[in-house]
Amino acid sequence: QPEPDASFRTILAWADERRDIGVRANCDTPAEAAVAAGFEAEGIGLCRTEHMFFDKARLTVMREMIFADDPADRAAALKQLLPVQRSDFLEIFRIMAGKPVTIRLLDPPLHEFLPHDRQGKLDLAASLDLPMARVEARIEALSEVNPMLGLRGVRLGILVPEIYEMQARAIFEAAIGSAPRVTPEVMIPLVSSRREVEIVKARIEAVAAQVRTESGIEFDYRLGVMVETPRAALRADEIAEYASFLSFGTNDLTQMTYGLSRDDAGRFMSAYVAEGVFPEDPFLQLDVDGVGELLTMGANRARAARRDVTLSICGEHGGDPDSIAFCRHAGFDYVSCSPFRVPVARMAAAHLAIRARGETTTAPPRR
Numbered sequence: 001q002p003e004p005d006a007s008f009r010t011i012l013a014w015a016d017e018r019r020d021i022g023v024r025a026n027c028d029t030p031a032e033a034a035v036a037a038g039f040e041a042e043g044i045g046l047c048r049t050e051h052m053f054f055d056k057a058r059l060t061v062m063r064e065m066i067f068a069d070d071p072a073d074r075a076a077a078l079k080q081l082l083p084v085q086r087s088d089f090l091e092i093f094r095i096m097a098g099k100p101v102t103i104r105l106l107d108p109p110l111h112e113f114l115p116h117d118r119q120g121k122l123d124l125a126a127s128l129d130l131p132m133a134r135v136e137a138r139i140e141a142l143s144e145v146n147p148m149l150g151l152r153g154v155r156l157g158i159l160v161p162e163i164y165e166m167q168a169r170a171i172f173e174a175a176i177g178s179a180p181r182v183t184p185e186v187m188i189p190l191v192s193s194r195r196e197v198e199i200v201k202a203r204i205e206a207v208a209a210q211v212r213t214e215s216g217i218e219f220d221y222r223l224g225v226m227v228e229t230p231r232a233a234l235r236a237d238e239i240a241e242y243a244s245f246l247s248f249g250t251n252d253l254t255q256m257t258y259g260l261s262r263d264d265a266g267r268f269m270s271a272y273v274a275e276g277v278f279p280e281d282p283f284l285q286l287d288v289d290g291v292g293e294l295l296t297m298g299a300n301r302a303r304a305a306r307r308d309v310t311l312s313i314c315g316e317h318g319g320d321p322d323s324i325a326f327c328r329h330a331g332f333d334y335v336s337c338s339p340f341r342v343p344v345a346r347m348a349a350a351h352l353a354i355r356a357r358g359e360t361t362t363a364p365p366r367r
């Protein structure tokens, strides 16, 4: 486990005394959470849950769920995943020891959980005891020309509600079972409209009410939204009425603002930059004139509608000092970055605060 040594810790502690923007980490696994805790991140700003479903046993259940036609059968299949999902979250809560943890509900399209080669399809047909034609038909029905712009994120959450219901239950049950107790933060991905949040919020609240009744334990949670479509930034005011926090996902937001595939842009971006067309690769350097405008505008609109809304960034840009400067200037509460970038982010944030106050960076801070 990487741990900063004593003098590095002292410098980071000085940085923390100075900085005025929070630093959390993006962690999907207990191992990443342990790195974040070692680097004293103030919490987890993004825990992506999709990786939790790719283990063989879990994948089998996901596939069973995908092939169930009836909502009750889907819920029954997903119920098998409830204990493992609960223990995923319990472990992360334990490592973060009461610090806030934001868990993002499932984001990818369902076809990512399905095999696409012939042998894989044959194995799946055998394991689910289904005719091959039925397996092929379902895979075909779920395939999309543009899956990144398709049935994923909140759209999937709305049309297959059993997934988010299972995840919300696992989050709440883990939160009430964890010591110290934690107020979990549940985040909805790929939102583009207020109504999506309203629908999912009502369903999640119903799950929370059930868990409170069954357990006899009162608990709170926070519900938030990822702002990663341009429309969510444009409508951040309406969305903030339903969300206590907004986290800007600049990976998808950059992709959608430019209409440029985040998965393929790397193939030609260096040539494009060399031609002098773009000053930088916008996936590496926050594009302050375009994507940055959406961040500022979204933040201002959200704050105007809900003064106490918590604002953050959780795309790859969150660990980059220039982006941290931008977010601080836009009044964000925290940045969330890869756990290994946490020390740099803490130092960069302190540097910005010191510069903004016109202090010298050479004198040691008064203790």
Ligand code: PEP
Pocket: 046, 048, 107, 228, 248, 249, 250, 251, 252, 253, 314, 315, 316
């Ligand atoms: C984003 O889109 O910026 C984000 C953080 O989510 P992901 O990278 O998982 O799409």
Ligand code: MG
Pocket: 228, 249, 251, 252
């Ligand atoms: Mg995203």
